[in-house]
Amino acid sequence: MRRLATSAAVAALMAGFAPAAFAHTAAVTATTPAPASTTQAQELRGAPVADLIARVDIPWKRFQLDNGLTVLVNEDHKAPVVAVSVWYNVGSKDEPKGSTGFAHLFEHLMFGGSENSPSSHIQTMNAAGATALNGTTWFDRTNYFQTVPTPALEYTLYLESDRMGYLLGQVSQEVLDLQRGVVQNEKRQGDNQPYGLTYYATLEALFPEGHPYRHSTIGSMADLDAASMDTVRQWFIDNYGPNNSVLVLSGDITEAKARELVGKYFNGIKAGPVNTPAAADVPTLAAPVSETLHDRVAQARVSRNWVTPGMLHDDTVPLSIAASVLGGLNSSRLDNALVRGEQTASGVSAGNQVFQRVSMFSYSVTVKPGQDPEAVAAKMDAAFNDLMANGPTQDEIDRVVTQYASRTIQGLEQANGKASVLAEGQLYAGDPDHYKKQLERYAAVTPQQVRDAMQRWLTRPVYSQTVLPGEREAYVDAAATPSGATPTPAAEIVRVQRDPAPSIGDVKNVDFPDVERATLSNGIEVVYAHSTAVPVTRIAMEFDAGIAADRADRLGAHTLMLNVMEEGSTTRNSLALAEAQERLGATLGFGSSMDRTVASLSSVSTNLEPSLTLFADVLRNPAFSPSEVERIRAQRLARLASEKTQPAALASRAFPSLVYGETHPYGRPNSGSGTPEVITVLTRADLVGEHQSWIRPDNAKLFVVSDLPLAQVTAQLNAAFGDWRAPSAAKGVKDFSAALPQTSARIVLIDRPQSPQSIIMGGQVLPVSGTDDNLVLNLGNTVLGTDFLSRINADLRETKGWSYGVRGMLMVVQDRMHYLINAPVQADRTGDSVQALLDQYNRFLGGEGVTPAEHERTLKGDTRSLAGSYETGGAVLSALRSNSLYGRPDGYQEAMATRINAATAAQMDAAVKAAIDPTKFVWVVVGDAEKVKPQLEALGLPVEVRAID
Structure with missing residues (x-):
């Protein structure tokens, strides 16, 4: 599961900051004039921001069970779906020393099934037709969410209650070891990116030893290695009780029905220990700290960082607005000074990353090749100092607030977006309407308040980080044998036998707009x-x-x-x-x-x-x-x-x-x-x-x-x-007549030293085009390559634990399509992974085709999920465009369910066999050739090694 992402609505609404990826750009400094335009255009003005804010409303009802579970209900019958979102008031800030990464590890364990539903939660929910299905962990919380067709709501609540109250009997040592490996591969995948190790350094510099926010959510390899069964069990018992949780139901549901179903499935769960999330002060560095790191990057990057107050502090919204003006808007001051103006930077950013107890205010510049990082950083600091000394203009604030309100309106279209907003307000502020107060605070902020907040918090000692191109610092990988993997056997958990899971009613076909x-x-x-x-x-x-x-x-x-x-x-x-x-x-x-x-x-x-x-x-x-x-x-x-x-x-x-x-x-x-x-x-x-x-x-x-x-x-x-006319120049024409090469199995290895993980891509051009009827082929490949429990993902992730996720995809284009396998794997298993992939394809094509169970879950999942697939205007727009591109009729989406249900396992097998041929797969591997080349050569395929040009 993704450990950092939340819905767009949540990121914009509750966090009150440019997200962790930050933005690019924001307004003009007094010292850097904007480039002049040749003709003055009329100024375009929209509706007052007060009118936009007035449109934002999420009606809700709240009740609480005797065991302490807080339930919020948002009734909205626009689509026959319900978002089910469970938020636990525990995150990585609550982890004790030696247990970093446990909250995120448990996120994975809770997707592995529970005592009365032992199969993968993702697979069971996919078969139920879930969309927007995932879970995330961050410093302050762990959440699980899915949007399901209304007839699958009761089934979903049964599963959510089972993993809340009846999980531990399903968490065996084997399950723990497997998910530990998956998490470590997720960590490798992030660490393997350019600048991938810098966030760890930032946290360790900003926060003193023992501070709850000092360690990353993904944790350390050593602590993950040391996770024992007893420790993991106690972590769950202490933190995942109903009294430490918020359940939100948003969509095609009434309060009365919610009370009935939630009471039925959650009342029997006992309250856990009283949980008080870790408190945390806002630390101040004793003196400015500068650090220079090296990584295999193409451009230097310089950043400035402070710890600032958390979500509920009066200065948090003014600081978030300051960050947007500085480097979050497309018209930002940093962009105008360094990207548009001096053109010494290829990118800038600024953000106030808001958490429950603290926030982190940062701004940075990616230095254009050939420029002096120190000189560019000095200009960056000048823009920051000018904003702090003089404050923003009212127009800058108005633009920030208008964008914020507009994003909020658009983010509340999905049922899960509304559920997330309500949950965060309840979890952190005890108020589901907290988002309204945030909007009002944004609209009321003055330039003086922004200036004062900056001077209160950003005149304190700063942590400066510079990342220069070079060999990256040494990487600490996981141990060959995790110390927690061979402990004294833990006591056996006595499973609690519940009534069988309820059945899922008939799901109506999707009602696609006319x-x-x-x-x-x-x-x-x-x-x-x-x-x-x-x-x-x-x-x-x-x-x-x-x-x-x-x-x-x-x-x-x-x-x-x-x-x-x-x-x-x-x-x-x-x-x-x-x-x-x-x-x-x-x-x-x-x-x-x-x-x-x-x-x-x-x-x-x-x-x-x-x-x-x-x-x-x-x-x-x-x-x-x-x-x-x-x-x-x-x-x-x-x-x-x-x-x-x-x-x-x-x-x-x-x-x-x-x-x-x-x-x-x-x-x-x-x-x-x-x-x-x-x-x-x-x-x-x-x-x-x-x-x-x-x-x-x-x-x-x-x-x-x-x-x-x-x-x-x-x-x-x-x-x-309407009066736009074509120019006299000839219209462009594309030519697809070029002959395709005849490919055979071979490997191209691109040497990228110091890579803890290898990227494997493999595939071939297919004998089909995007305008062909590929529905049955897609169904067959769901079993083989794209489903969470597809043959290849179930093998490399869920059985072997060598990867965070593997997919084999039909890359749909208008002319000849191609097949693409994408498999990031731990470096020491690169050769084994290529062989395992080939084995899975060869077995499927050699007679071990779609099983009855795979056939049933694929057809049920694909038809039931149609109800939630077109919940948003963006999804409808995408469907209109793809129908046009691939020559599909307007009724294509509504006809899909009937066509899917008519597909047999034999037809799915035949479609895959007619299209995919592993003997023609060309493999591209990006990894450390010193470690990887001997593994690949042992496969018996031709291996060509290329240097990064």
């Missing part, structure tokens, strides 16, 4: 679906282009053109564009799949008209300013250098040309970033020509999901795009 169509006055087709869940309009304008539109000798041109488009129109420069989006609470984006280029807009519907004005300006009037071309070119070259330090990027850059050939439109990296040789020589004229060839009305189709009626949306679209 699809309507219109045509703009210039001929652009509009494909529309109505959705009233939130007052939001989502628009995607697709162009028949994509990464495949790049010429073989000009890779990266298309995406570079899109990047420069986003940086200014003939009426608005990049800063003006960023500020306009923030004032409207709108999000504009450009991107490319292999087959399509998309320009997207997401806006609260009250601000749709001015947002469309901005959207049309960017699409129709790109400036391609020479200075912006050079700035974005330099950023792209820095990105390409960074891709060579990322293990997954190295594999994905190498794989496509090996199976498609270098001249095929799909035989290039899926990132679309191109090559340094091409990016260096592209001219402004090349980019203008690229735009004229592909970004044009006669190559476009519009997809819309909105709470506004089609006629109103069409009128606004016509006003923005």
Whole structure:
């Protein structure tokens, strides 16, 4: 399970900060003027932020069982699904010395089944049709969540109550050892990334020995090795009782039904010990601390860090706003000074990472290659000092608050998003409406309050961290034999026999919104679906282009053109564009799949008209300013250098040309970033020509999901795009006629020293295209490659514990598809893992096809999950687009259940056998060749070793 992620709604709402990945950019300093635009555009203003905040409401009811379990119910019948979210008031801050990582380890153990449901919780819930299924652990809490069709609610509550009250009899030494290994591979996977070890150093520098927040949630290898059965059992008994939990039900449920079902399944669980989550002060360093680390990175990174107050402190919201202004908004001061202005940085960030007891305020700069890190850091600090001395402007605050409110509205569309918001408010503040108070606090903050909060907390001694390119520090891996794996046998747990799990009722077929169509006055087709869940309009304008539109000798041109488009129109420069989006609470984006280029807009519907004005300006009037071309070119070259330090990027850059050939439109990296040789020589004229060839009305189709009626949306679209005419230049054409190479089994090993984990990618081009009917093939591969208990994931993760997760995927594209296995594995099991994968495919294709149990769970899971698959406007929009791309009828989603239920195991076997051939698999392995090459050579396949270029 992911240990850090929460829903987008929670991250935006309750945390009150730019998330841990932080943002890129925020407003202009007094000393760094914005680049001038050639023509002054009208200022676009949206609805007052008070109007946006007034739209945010989550009705709820609360009750408590005698055993202390707090239950919140949000009744919303927009879809026949219910989000079930259980939050335990225990996280890594509550772990004693020597037990770091236990909260997260238990998150994994609680997915392994329970006494009366011994199979994997993920598998049983998948078969029940769950969507948004996962669990996460962080410093302050552990949560488990899933959204299920209403007829599966009672079954889900049975399972959640069983793992809350009747778990330990299922946690054997074998289960503990297996999940310990999975967690350690999850740790390796994160640690293996560029800058992957820096967070540990930050925590150890900011917090004194013994402070609850000093160690990371993932824990240490040594403590995980030492976890004994007795210690693990006691951890569960002490922390996972109903009196330390919040259960939220959100969706197609009434309070009366919730009381009935929750009482039925949870009343019999005894209360646990009284639990008081660890208290923690806000430490202050005795003096400034500077530390320099080294890693195999392409660019230096410099950061400044402080510990600041926790979630409920009066200064937390002002500090979060300060971070957004400094480096969180796209118009941020750091971005304007260093990325747009001096252009000495390829990226900046700032955030106030908010937790229950403390927060961590940080800002950082990624130094452009060739620049002096100390000089760039001095400029970074100057922007920070200016903000702290003078405070932000009211306009900067207004833009932060408008974006925050807009994100909040959009994040509450999912039932699980609302459940998470209510749970966090109850868990940390004792108030499910805490999110409303946060919104009100954001709206009321003044520039003086931000300035005062910064001066109170950010004038204290700072921890400065610099990461320079070089050999990374020594890595401490897990022991060969965990010390906790061979203890004195623990006492046997007496299982409690409960009544059998309730059955799941009939799940109705998905009711996909009716699809309507219109045509703009210039001929652009509009494909529309109505959705009233939130007052939001989502628009995607697709162009028949994509990464495949790049010429073989000009890779990266298309995406570079899109990047420069986003940086200014003939009426608005990049800063003006960023500020306009923030004032409207709108999000504009450009991107490319292999087959399509998309320009997207997401806006609260009250601000749709001015947002469309901005959207049309960017699409129709790109400036391609020479200075912006050079700035974005330099950023792209820095990105390409960074891709060579990322293990997954190295594999994905190498794989496509090996199976498609270098001249095929799909035989290039899926990132679309191109090559340094091409990016260096592209001219402004090349980019203008690229735009004229592909970004044009006669190559476009519009997809819309909105709470506004089609006629109103069409009128606004016509006003923005109806008079857009195609240029005289010829429309671009893609050519898929290149012959595909005949592949045979071989291994390409990319040497990446000091890698504790290897990335394995393998696969082949398939004899099918995305426009073919691949439904049965997908069902067969669910059993083989994509399900949590697929043959390959069940083997490498759930049986052997060598990986955090393995997938074999049908990579759907419009023309010839390919099959891709993605397997990050511990380095010492690289060769064994390739062999294990081959064994699984060969057994499946050699006669050990889909079993009756696999057939039943796949069909039930896929049909039942349809109810929750199109809960959001974003999911509906994606379906409209994929139906168009792959030539599917409007009724495709509603017809799926019948077609899935008609598929036999024999048909699934035959479809897989006709498509997949392991003798043609080409394998790409990124790892430490000194450790990995002998393992791979023992497989008897040709091995080619490549250095990182």
